[in-house]
Every structure is written in structure tokens, then in C-alpha cells.
């Protein structure tokens with residue numbers, strides 16, 4: 001953490017995941033940026049709490065680019081959250097996680113287990129199996145999952161201390177396609193919930209933070225924006241605004257109009 005202890009751990013409202021606290025509630029992916037320089041500036045602007053990195057992509061870059069990418073991650077000084085992107089089986093995910101632990105020097109892992117190549121929907125039946133095995137091997141697992149309540153409960157049953165439901169399929173930018181399911185998760189689960197994937201606009205991020213989600217993880221909406229650095233900043237501001245609104249306590253919407261101009265002599269509303 002660099003900036004004045006990151007605003008005193010984001011004004012004493014840190015994100016708590018496993019045994020660690022983080023000042024920011026934004027996680028950023030590192031793929032698909034126009035250049036490493038743009039990625040670097042976007043990260044500097046957004047000040048995310050974690051950066052995801054794919055071991056498979058890292059390995060596929062070739063020696064020079066791979067070293068360059070690793071040097072960039074180290075220079076940025078943001079904790080790395082390796083992922084198991086592209087894995088389709090439990091064994092593949094475990095092997096990839098073990099390699100990522102060595103390469104990136106961290107026990108954190110974003111568990112991605114793809115069940116359908118067209119929608120990139122997670123394999124929700126195998127996810128708890130993989131999470132269970134990874135936790136037993138000492139990993140801090142953040143599983144990318146759907147917004148299915150029972151799947152999330154199973155992931156918590158095997159020891160995940162947070163879950164990452166999607167807003168929409170990866171890379172679509174659709175925003176929360178099933179608000180009811182997401183809000184049900186928030187009502188029923190008392191663990192950190194991170195909305196991961198499918199966010200397209202800062203207002204999507206603000207919306208889910210207003211609902212009480214603890215953080216968001218996104219990549220495409222920033223990396224493919226016309227100005228990724230400005231968009232990174234817009235998302236960081238939106239996440240902070242949504243969190244502040246959640247903590248401030250919103251009014252309940254109601255159908256009937258009520259005058260907001262005080263009646264003479266009763267300038268303040270008070271409960272009787």
C-alpha cells in the first residue's frame with residue numbers, strides 16, 4: 001500500500017478477505033490492454049487492491065514478454081491474484097494453481113473452472129470439489145461462480161471465505177443481468193461477496209456496491225475502453241461512491257409523493 005496508508009485504509013472501512021485487509025474495493029484484470037504502458041497508468045489511476053494475472057497467458061507470452069510483464073507487476077506493487085483461467089477440469093485447476101503459487105509467490109488463487117466454452121459459464125458442479133482440494137493445500141481461494149445461492153453455499157461449506165458471483169458472462173459488459181439473484185445472495189450470505197465479470201459501466205459497479213457487495217473485479221470494460229486510464233479512474237470513483245452510499249443508508253423507495261419542502265415551523269423531520 002503506497003498512498004498515505006491508502007487514505008487510512010479507505011477511511012477505516014477496509015475490505016477484509018481471509019486474514020488480510022485492503023484499502024481499495026476494486027480488483028483489476030491485466031489482459032487485453034493496448035500496451036503495458038497503458039496498463040501501468042490505468043493501475044496507477046485506479047489503485048486496485050489486487051491485480052489478476054493468468055499463469056497460462058504469462059507462460060504463453062514468450063520469455064522476454066513474460067519477464068517484462070512480471071517486472072511490471074512487481075513495479076506496480078499491487079498484490080497479484082493469479083487465476084486458473086482456461087481450466088476445464090479439477091486436476092487442471094489444481095496443477096495451474098500450484099504452478100501459479102511458485103511463479104507468483106502467493107497462496108491467493110482466483111479459481112476459474114469453465115464448464116461451457118460459449119458462455120464461459122463456470123462448472124458449478126466441480127467448483128466446490130476444486131475449491132475443497134485447493135483449500136486443503138493451503139490456498140486462499142476466491143472462486144468465480146454464478147449467482148446461484150446453493151452453489152455459493154457449497155463453496156462456503158468447503159471453506160471459501162468469500163465468493164465471486166458473476167454479473168454477466170465474462171467480457172460482455174452487460175452489467176447485472178439478474179439483480180434479484182445477486183441481491184438474494186447479499187441478503188442470505190454474511191461473507192465478503194465480490195462481483196466478478198460482465199460489468200460494462202461504472203454505474204454497474206456503483207449499483208452492486210450500493211446493494212452491499214464488498215468489491216468488484218473487472219477487466220474488459222477498462223482494457224477495451226477508448227481511454228482505459230480515464231475509465232479505470234471512473235470505475236475506482238464509482239466503486240467508492242457505491243460503497244459510501246451503501247454505508248450511508250439509502251431511503252426506501254415508495255410509490256406516493258411526499259413534499260420535500262418543509263412545512264413552516266417544522267424544518268426538521270423527527271420521529272415521534
Ligand SMILES: CC(=O)[C@@H](O)[C@H](O)COP(=O)(O)O
Nearest residue numbers: 029170171197198218219220
Ligand atoms: C481478468 C479476469 O479475472 C476475468 O476473467 C474477469 O472475470 C473479468 O471479467 P470482465 O472482463 O467481464 O470484466
